[in-house]
Amino acid sequence: MSRDFVESINPATGEVIARHVLMDAAALNAAIDTAHAGWITWRDRPLPDRAATLAALGAALRDRADRFARLITAEMGKPIAQARAEVEKCAGLCDWYAANGPALLADEPLPVTDDGRAIVYWQPIGIVFAVMPWNFPIWQALRAAVPIMLAGNGFVLKHADNVQGCATLLAETAVAAGIPVGAFTNIAIAQEASIGVVGDPRIAAVTVTAGPAAGAAIAAEAGRHLKKSVLELGGVDPFIVLADADLDAAVAAAVTSRFANAGQVCIAAKRLIVEAPVLAAFTERFVAATRRLVIGDPMDEATFIGPLARPRGRDELHAHVVASIDAGARLLLGGEPLPGPGNFYAPTILADVTPTMAAGCNELFGPVAAIMTADDADHAIALANATEYGLSAALWSGDAVRADKLARRIEAGAVFVNGISASDPRVPIGGIKRSGYGRELSWFGVREFANAKLIWTR
Structure with missing residues (x-):
């Protein structure tokens, strides 16, 4: 590995599969600009349209199932049968949120009938920066991205070095499914560059699946900028x-x-x-x-x-x-x-x-x-x-x-x-103590990065 690129290495053979060039500062800035523009387009789509596009993403994953599975196996060594199961699980995730998502984000009237009318509207907060691991190269990314994007947010992915091929294919598949260019963006950057992305004013929040040390460092930076974070940091279950x-x-x-x-x-x-x-x-x-x-x-x-x-x-x-x-x-x-x-x-x-x-x-x-x-x-x-x-x-x-x-x-x-x-997708996942905080999946994962906006009309 050098400072300018990372390598995907087949863990079963030790052979180099591919080299992926890392973004310099200018390329990273341009990528986040594109992500912001894509998010604006995605945010303004009606909720039913976003749900339908996620259903299309599930179909696109199934169309590319063999390609994804072989790439997962080649990049991180997962047995091919388990890799195929991962792809199908991701497609099922998209199906579930497409079918159930609009109800999870429906307007919620509150019981203040003696004093007017109060309703909570669930609205997007912006672009969520995701730092994801390699052990489930597409499930980890999509279990975060799908509920986050259903809520109308953008998604910028910093994936692990050794699964950059999977990350690139995910971004391509998102566009093929009808997600606007940039709304789901993969950025190939060095690990230490992640801290700078957290502080970027175009980034609204952060979600991390990593070890406790990396998670704490990113969460500390998010806290310094008053940005919400969700952490899943492993366990000894x-x-x-x-x-x-x-x-x-x-x-x-x-x-x-x-x-x-x-x-x-x-x-x-x-x-x-x-x-x-x-x-x-x-x-x-x-x-x-x-x-x-x-x-x-x-x-x-x-x-x-x-x-x-x-x-x-x-x-x-x-x-x-x-x-x-x-x-x-x-x-x-x-x-x-x-x-x-x-x-x-x-x-x-x-x-x-x-x-x-x-x-x-x-x-x-x-x-x-x-x-x-x-x-x-x-x-x-x-x-x-x-x-x-x-x-x-x-x-x-x-x-x-x-x-x-x-x-x-x-x-x-x-x-x-x-x-x-x-x-x-039907139930929440997340930890306590050094395993992190916040929840993914179910309605919890949708609302973690949604603004519960109250409008009270007296």
Whole structure:
């Protein structure tokens, strides 16, 4: 990498796919000018027209599904079947907001009938600057962009260096679907240039999915300029299995949640907290199921675990594994990088993990599962909350009433009972503590960046 360009490198082979020239100051200024002009055009379209255009975006994504999927796999290593699922999920996102969005932004009368007529109108606030990660190259960008743009805002995307091909194709697809040129703009800039964009007076607000350090830096700059920000900063999400859970269902869900996308998922099951009476049975089945996972060429339809997206990520992951074993964790499976080209890491399972170990308090962004033992349900909740993060959690139990009471005690933005943590346009996603603040998706994501404008006529 140089100061003038970034490279897309195939993480399965190490080969350079493409070089993308970074914008200089003049090009960046021109891009934001174009974004502003595009936003004005988009803002002035009636809400039903914006919804219809988002439906067209969903259709355009399906038309380009194979192209998108192959590019996702080539740029960040996601197995091709999972990449296709990501594209379809994005198209479904567009469908849902096209169908439900106008109702979410409908005028809201307020009960002041004794003193005139009061109505809240939801209006756009301007251009939202988005700093997005590489692990879901189009889902992360669109889950932010679609509700933001439905509300009439513009969207300027600063995507991760290694998925610039996906970012470029997204912007092209937006225009093909009928979104005005500039209303969805991709800017290829160095990471450090993001701070300057936040302060640009043409930018109204910021949304970030990143690590806590990067998120805090961008949010601090947004605060300095009195601009709203929404942050999703990852987590060490607990996956609690109580003694009365359906063990086979819990094991299958844990394997999927922990190892899909090679474990590079913000809301993946990071810490498997298992009640003592079923610990041995759960662990035996979980290890056996993990052994059956196919790891290899991400372009192969049979592959479930591909390479990690970046060599640095694999090195950091392995350091956490080694540190945890040194601190007393038991290695049940894997525990090392795989030989040969690419950033492959063996599916790994650690047992006897405690909250102070590296695997118990850090976000392991890779195919490593940390199993913790809970004495009882209360201890499981205490372990789940023994973290600085609070993005999502899963809780498995055969008693729905008890599970609901326990779920309310978990410190997280969302708790999924007898299911895996998932993002879905029908429900909000977002965290607390060091996992960030604000919400995406559902009506929350639409209204986060909309002006609730009151007009009270007496």
